[in-house]
Amino acid sequence: MKKIIIAAMMIVCGASVVCVMNFCKDKNAAKGQLLEVYDVQGSAAKARLTVDGKVLFETDVFVGKNGIGKTGEGDAKTPTGTLRPLSAFGIKPNPGTTMPYIDITPSHFACDEDCEYYNQIIDTAAVHHPCKGEDMYSYQPHYNYGIATDFNKECVYPNGSAIFVHVKGPKPYTGGCIAFDEDKMIEILKNCDLSLVITVKE
Secondary structure, eight states, X not given: OHHHHHHHHHHXXXXXXXXXXXXHHHHHXXXXXXXXXXXXXXXEEEEEEEETTEEEEEEEEEOBTTOBXXXXXXXXXXXXEEEOEEEEEESSOOOSOOSOEEEOOTTEEXXXXXXXXXXXXXXXXXXXXXXXXXXXXXXXXXXXXXXXXXXXXXXXXXXXXXXXXEEOOSSSOBSSSEEEOHHHHHHHHHHOOTTOEEEEOO
């Protein structure tokens, strides 16, 4: 009789352990940092920031002038799928992010040329490359704050370059980036680190 009771207890306890483990797994799956871009209508879209299972905001954003589905350099489209941050940057001082932060100066360029610096933010004063790409310091308020993503992380020309998450400019579209109101961009930076996952879908 004792053996039957002990066996029954083991089965129940084993089931409990499995349930607890599954619960923990599901709970942990809901944790993390997720920036979702969705409901794309032309160059307009919605975005939602979720941190540790809590939605911090939902807002309107701009994407590429020609929508989403990037195929190469200069197509004015935002890539679909999953992106990861490489670093944060800004013309304005770091607002409190723990991501590596590049202070943008007049010598910083986002290189879009067929060269060793393609798809990289470079300090031309340091690398001595006469870059003809984006003069980042002149893009205000766009680059007041931003995040550089790992799109085309192999930096293969001409697969596309300078896909950033940044502040909205005066036009209702971007060249392929994702643009937020400045206060929302600051909120992203303050609440996120390099574990942030960025997704773009229709």
